[in-house]
Amino acid sequence: MAIFKFYNIQLLPMNKKINEVGDEGYCKLFNAIKIQIKETKEKGHRLSSMAIKMKGEMFFAPYSVxxxxxASDDVKKPNKIVHGYFLKFDDVNELVDTDSGELEYRSKGNTxxxxxxxxxxxxxKNHILAIHHTKGLPSRGPLIDALDKVLSGAAHILYPEHNLDIEELTDADSIEEFFAKPKKGFKNYTGTVTFSNSDDFEEIIEPELRPLVAQAELELKDKSVGKWTMKYQSFKDHLMSxxxxxxxxxxxxATQYGNAxxxxxxxxxxxxxxxxxxxxxxxxxxxxxxGILDRSLSILGLIRKAKTRTRVSKNVRGQNKVFLTSNESN
Structure with missing residues (x-):
């Protein structure tokens, strides 16, 4: 059974006067990658010529898009979805005998x-990418770095007034479990959130806190601040209650827009x-x-489900107030 992981890919306006790119803009970004792949193959160049170099003599490249x-609710404007493959590979042209070091095989290249x-x-629409979590998939940091390098060239050309940002989606249940565990106290906290493209913030924030978040977001956008980074630390040899x-x-x-x-x-x-x-x-x-479309739509269902899993449950937010009150189990 194929397992997928999910990444929020955002093109963020760096100026409040600049519009967000919308779903058509994201399609143009991936279409640019599609054209790049086609031109590389037509020119007879190796795939490694457009690949990202990774650790361990490995490469990462888009292979097909x-x-x-x-169908959508608007018959004049159907929805679009992007399907494709990335390759992670090495580029070995010669093989030598392990003991003697003598040449055993030399290829014609691209092997x-x-x-x-x-x-x-x-x-x-949700600017979320699902990728097969199988053998060869890079870990979180190297994968985000590789995706950024693959997409940033085309993104800069198409949208020079936007910044590319990529975050892995986190299961909100982990936060629920984290706060439910009895503790003596906290030593530190570090978190980062990207504020733009945040249409869903109201769905995951307590009603009484929405004005606070909205005001913060408005100020950050007005001042063209890209990220909200926060750090708290206790006194030495003490704990925050x-x-x-x-x-x-x-x-x-941060479950959908950052890390903490x-x-x-x-x-x-x-x-x-x-x-x-x-x-x-x-x-x-x-x-x-x-079939590409049927398979893509099936995986689209996973994307929508994954997005839902980044939202802290209303039961926890509303009835238990885990996030709004002190940890009563201390």
Whole structure:
């Protein structure tokens, strides 16, 4: 059964006078990658010529991009979805005998001893990319770096007034579990959230806190601030009794728009650490849908489900008030 991970890919206006690119803009970005692949092949160049160099003599490159249309509420403007594959591979042209070092084989070029095909689907409306979590998929940091380098060239040419930002989606259940654990206190907290393209913020924030978030977002956009980074630390050899509300709000947003971590001491006095990157959203693809469009639409369903999983449950936010009150279990 194929498992997918999810990444929020945003083209963020760097000036409040600049419009967001919309789903058509994201399609243009991936179409530019499609053209780049086609031109590379037509010129007879190696795939490695457009690949990103990774550690361990490995390369990462887009291999194919297909943009399909499917029915929408507006018959005059169908929805679009992007399907494709990335490749992670090495580029080995010579093989030598392990003992003697003598040449055993020399290829004509463009040969690999390790090759991993990584299927992806990108939803332009939610600007979320699903990628097959299988053997060869880079870990969070290297993958985000590779995706950024693959997309940033075309993004800069098409949208010079926008900044490319990529974040991995985090399972909000991990935050719920983190706050539910009894603790003596917190040592520190660090978090970052990208504020633009944040149409869904109201859905994941307590009603009484929405004005605070809206005001902060408006100010950050007005001043062209790209990221909201926050850090709290206790006094030496002491603990914070709880995390500030701002940190809790930021954590709710970071599941989809950023990253956060916190060190704390549990009720037994043991030092622990919560890191969002340890809890990525992962979803299985049921069955084996055939055809690019049918398969893409099946994976699109996973994307929508994954986005829902980044939202802290209303039960936790509303009835238990986990994020708005002190940790009563201390």
């Amino acid at each position: 297909t943009i399909k249309e499917y 690999s001893s390790r090759r991993f095909e990584l299927e992806f689907v990108f939803d332009p 709880d995390l500030p509300i701002n940190a809790k709000v930021q954590m709710m947003l 971590e916190s060190s704390y001491t549990d009720e037994e006095g043991k030092d622990k650490k919560y890191q969002m990157e340890d809890y990525p959203v992962r979803e299985p693809l049921e069955g084996s849908p055939e």
